[in-house]
Amino acid sequence: MHFALDAEQRAFADALHAMLTAADTPAVIRAWSRGDHAPGRALWSRLAGAGVFALAVPQGYGGLGLLPVDLAVAFVELGRHAVPGPLAETVGAAVLLGEPPLARRFLPGLAAGADLATVAAPGGYAVDGDAASLRLCPAPDGLYRAADPGPVRRSLDPARRLTRLSPAGDLLCRDAPYDRALAWIRLATAAQALGTGLALLDRTVAHVRRRTQFGVPIGSFQAVGHRLADAKTALEFARPLVFGAAVSMRPAEVAAAKLTACEAAYRTARTALHLHGAIGYTAEYDLSLWLTKARALHAAWGTPQQCRDLVLAAGL
Structure with missing residues (x-):
């Protein structure tokens, strides 16, 4: 079977490529690795303005709808430029919080780039918990919003700063679509x-x-x-x-x-x-x-x- 992007998707990829080429992402990555998130947050806002995070948010909550193909197009370009931050984790958070009333509370901020989200992987460690404003910790009894993260742990990638999250914060829901x-x-x-x-x-x-x-x-x-x-x-x-x-x-x-x-x-x-x-x-x-x-x-x-x-x- 042959998969081909349409003209609009190719134009979207080209626009992201041009934006990120002009953004000097190596400097942004090195600042993020040092714990300086300001350049990365500025770039995050520009990506949100281009609609990247809205691709995982339903239209009723400030998004463009659940569009996984377009999301893949965007994330190829994010990988091509090694953009730092909890990118995939923010997408996962949008899906975890996709049902009302949580959707009304959280998704507009994720789609607009006002919030960065991270999700704890099995084992409790999350990417960039020190930078995220929304930290989610799935547990057997539900989905928790974790409190302050633990100390930063080194990763193979210096720009992927790992922090430990604990399901000791607010319980958001009992049955999240993990x-x-x-x-x-x-x-x-x-x-x-x-x-x-x-x-x-x-x-x-x-x-x-x-x-x-x-x-x-x-x-x-x-x-x-x-x-x-x-x-x-x-x-x-x-x-x-x-x-x-x-x-x-x-x-x-x-x-x-x-x-x-x-x-x-x-x-x-x-x-x-x-x-x-x-x-x-x-x-x-x-x-x-x-x-x-x-x-x-x-x-x-x-x-x-x-x-x-x-x-x-x-x-x-």
């Missing part, structure tokens, strides 16, 4: 990973065209070309799975997309690091911002084995 929210979070994570991998590939292709050895660009070497071709093939195989999952929103298909996109991004990261050489290890070099993002997304909201088990159980 499985549905998890599917949306995984879809957003898969799209982010796809964008991250595409950015790593683009940066590596540009590098091997510039870098010379024995008087010729290293990109002309057959072994280098084969590594890049393998990375490109893996990413292009992941792309239709991501958008196909966005069409169906079946949990197993979303898990397959998450598995494939994250594996492709991780493989591309390894190729990028190998072909850049020692400079790829340095935190001062912008490539590292995408390398660490690919590593962190690889296991976020479902390890490869967990996703694989879900796919196999569904018989896909």
